[in-house]
Amino acid sequence: MDPVAAKYIGAGIACIGMGGAGVGVGIIFGSYLAAALRNPSAAQGQFGNLIFGFAITEALGIFSLLIALLLLFGL
Amino acid sequence: MQIDPIHQFQIHDMVPMMKLAGREIAFTNSALFMLIIVVGVSALMIGASAPRAVVPGRLQSIAELSYEFVANTVRSSAGTEGMKFFPFVFTLFMFVLFANLIGLIPYSFTVTSQIIITAALALTVFLIVVVYGFWRNGLHFLNLFVPKGVPKVILPAIVFIEVLSFLSRPVSHSVRLFANMLAGHITLQVFAGFIIMLAGAGVLGWFGAVLPFAMVVALTALELLVAFLQAYVFAILTCIYLNDAIHPGH
Numbered sequence: 001m002d003p004v005a006a007k008y009i010g011a012g013i014a015c016i017g018m019g020g021a022g023v024g025v026g027i028i029f030g031s032y033l034a035a036a037l038r039n040p041s042a043a044q045g046q047f048g049n050l051i052f053g054f055a056i057t058e059a060l061g062i063f064s065l066l067i068a069l070l071l072l073f074g075l
Numbered sequence: 076m077q078i079d080p081i082h083q084f085q086i087h088d089m090v091p092m093m094k095l096a097g098r099e100i101a102f103t104n105s106a107l108f109m110l111i112i113v114v115g116v117s118a119l120m121i122g123a124s125a126p127r128a129v130v131p132g133r134l135q136s137i138a139e140l141s142y143e144f145v146a147n148t149v150r151s152s153a154g155t156e157g158m159k160f161f162p163f164v165f166t167l168f169m170f171v172l173f174a175n176l177i178g179l180i181p182y183s184f185t186v187t188s189q190i191i192i193t194a195a196l197a198l199t200v201f202l203i204v205v206v207y208g209f210w211r212n213g214l215h216f217l218n219l220f221v222p223k224g225v226p227k228v229i230l231p232a233i234v235f236i237e238v239l240s241f242l243s244r245p246v247s248h249s250v251r252l253f254a255n256m257l258a259g260h261i262t263l264q265v266f267a268g269f270i271i272m273l274a275g276a277g278v279l280g281w282f283g284a285v286l287p288f289a290m291v292v293a294l295t296a297l298e299l300l301v302a303f304l305q306a307y308v309f310a311i312l313t314c315i316y317l318n319d320a321i322h323p324g325h
Contacts, residue, residue: 048152048311055308059247062254069257073081 007071014068021061028053080264084188084257105192108184112173120169141169145310152314153321160317163203167196168310175256175302179295187305188256190249197249200313208320219323248312255305259298266291 032050036043088101123138131139145165149157171187178185186192208216220237221230269287273280 048148051304051308051311052315055251055312059251062251063247065254065258066250069254 017064
């Protein structure tokens with residue numbers, strides 16, 4: 001196979017990993033919203049945890065995006 | 076028409092200054108925008124707090140709100156002891172926030188879309204955590220890697236995972252900010268390219284170009300949220316890492 005074509009296919013495959021991060025971020029915000037509607041008074045105190053969990057989950061998706069960007073422009 | 080979405084991240088030399096070990100040292104557009112950010116943050120904070128009014132005006136309210144916001148974040152995630160790091164966290168937050176917001180202005184340069192800038196910031200945080208952790212707790216700082224109440228059999232594996240996750244912190248800390256800014260600006264550029272391509276196709280294309288234009292407006296609003304959120308995430312992660320240095324052990 002042409003190496004350039006393989007590079008582009010690899011970048012596309014690497015982006016699949018971001019789907020998992022998308023599911024994870026959705027679960028985090030969905031769970032937060034569900035819990036916040038049940039107990040609105042406690043919601044504000046958990047905002048920091050929400051953002052922290054979001055950041056940790058998002059990082060994994062960002063890693064796969066980074067691999068895709070490295071394949072496209074870096075290597 | 077060829078549109079290069081990566082072109083906006085190029086660094087140009089503006090004022091060549093000197094040669095050091097065969098490398099050109101120059102005043103670049105990146106340096107110019109960092110200077111603008113520092114001047115902007117300084118002007119906002121010093122200028123706004125100069126009147127010291129009991130009833131704050133608009134500018135003073137912005138300064139007070141950002142101070143309170145970051146102070147609450149530090150207090151809630153690193154404890155009152157963490158407040159000695161407040162100036163550091165506040166500087167990081169304001170720098171990243173201004174870099175992200177100024178980068179949203181068309182034709183400007185996003186400093187935080189350069190991995191070297193975010194890596195330098197994240198490594199600073201990492202080194203402060205390591206040095207302060209050992210200085211304050213001595214070898215007890217290593218308790219961070221040994222969670223309590225774990226069965227002896229799986230302890231080596233847990234310690235290995237904890238060390239690995241600790242070492243990958245500066246990577247994820249820097250790459251998160253960099254990749255978010257990079258991806259956001261590339262997306263904006265690609266959709267802006269669609270407008271030009273469609274509008275170049277004739278009168279019918281002008282009506283078609285309304286769709287990507289609306290998308291660009293919506294994406295700009297989203298990027299404004301991301302710009303603030305990423306600055307906040309950067310600050311809160313700094314607080315959480317500093318908390319490990321102040322209170323090691325799970």
